[in-house]
Amino acid sequence: MPIRVTVDIVIFTIRSSRLHVLLVRRGLAPFKGQWAIPGGFVREGETLEQAALRELREETGVDEVYLEQLYSFGDPGRDPRGRVVTIAYFALISSDRAVPVAGTDAAEAGWFPMQSLPPLAFDHRRILDYSLERLRNKLEYTTVGFQFLPRKFTLTELQRVYEAILGRPLEKRNFRRKMALLRILRPLREWRREGVHRPARLHQFVAELRPILPRRRRQRFDATPPR
Amino acid sequence: MPIRVTVDIVIFTIRSSRLHVLLVRRGLAPFKGQWAIPGGFVREGETLEQAALRELREETGVDEVYLEQLYSFGDPGRDPRGRVVTIAYFALISSDRAVPVAGTDAAEAGWFPMQSLPPLAFDHRRILDYSLERLRNKLEYTTVGFQFLPRKFTLTELQRVYEAILGRPLEKRNFRRKMALLRILRPLREWRREGVHRPARLHQFVAELRPILPRRRRQRFDATPPR
């Protein structure tokens, strides 16, 4: 009895300032009727990443997103049907594109806030927990956070993204100073006016997706000249 | 034709102040006679981690080491025999235990310095490159570095480990201050004397393996009382 290989994909987005994940309701046994993260078997000629992208497209219609391999889970017994090793990925989708369509083999699909998840099939709870941990870490030292926003956004919207992922409020002045120091935002000559208050300046994310470089000084050494 | 699943394991150690990796010479086609990292098929009832540990034991006789899942590689065509997905792990072995024994299905095994690797079978070069990157990152924010040393060691030995992994020299005073600040070393009342110079104090690594916590202050907020 050979081992079968699937990819599962955790799809994150931000909705109304809260981190959400896309779940599908299983139409078939096992765990029929339960919620699960999208996934499926890896096909003949495709790479693991292509398989993940295919699942993503089937569920959301979206392509060209941030996608990263998370971890592989393969405990015997994690799938009652037999030995299944899954390679888990996670994807980040900007809120303006986050419109799920029901998958082919899924009866139903929907966005769930990470703070209140339903019971999940298989070991998917564990996968979700780990992907959140990873996302939080990445947020600290890369610019993945921008993946959740449309091209133009306000600084407060950006801050809300960070807060939603980290799960704690941030201090406005410090947050803005940090962003300014990173020099990855271009302030636009456009303002968004909404509500009864001062309009907010729009910004663009400029610079490719990259790790945040804490500009190191070059290291020199004790230059004790021979006496 | 089903996908087959293997684990491959990158086994690191430090020898004469340089980072080494354990390679085995392949006895069978494909890539017969070439060097490769140890690995093998995942068996029926074992977890992925158990499979990695089994390979590790077969190659080195060593158990109870630092072991971490690295990444999964599954491009079609990475193995000419057919579709093989491999889950790569890496392990860290202290220099005093790093005595390889030839594996069961391997003709020969040996430690190679990471700076001068032979041509490798499959996509193993890529796996090695990635594992080094990961090891370097982990070194910065965890205490994995200690895994390479015996229980008692000198501060200079510890510094050599860090230098070997990072591939650059470090500054002695800063390195020692940092270690002192972390409070994870117990200085012993023992000294090692060797060579014609002042003896070096021995230290022990105390505290469990853990991430290095940059002690955050609790964040408070603008407490503008309502006027």
Add this chain to the structure above:
DNA sequence: GCAAAAGTGTTCGGACTACACCCATGG
């Protein structure tokens, strides 16, 4: 007394934290 490694202190700059008030707008 000399060669060789062990050991040690201070200064600077960058980044993070804490913290409170004025500004522009629409109603």
Add this chain to the structure above:
DNA sequence: CCATGGGTGTAGTCCGAACACTTTTGC
């Protein structure tokens, strides 16, 4: 004129980096 979010500056602390000389030993 008021409610609402947008926007801004300063002071303290911590940490990493730079940098050179004294100590102890065996020969």
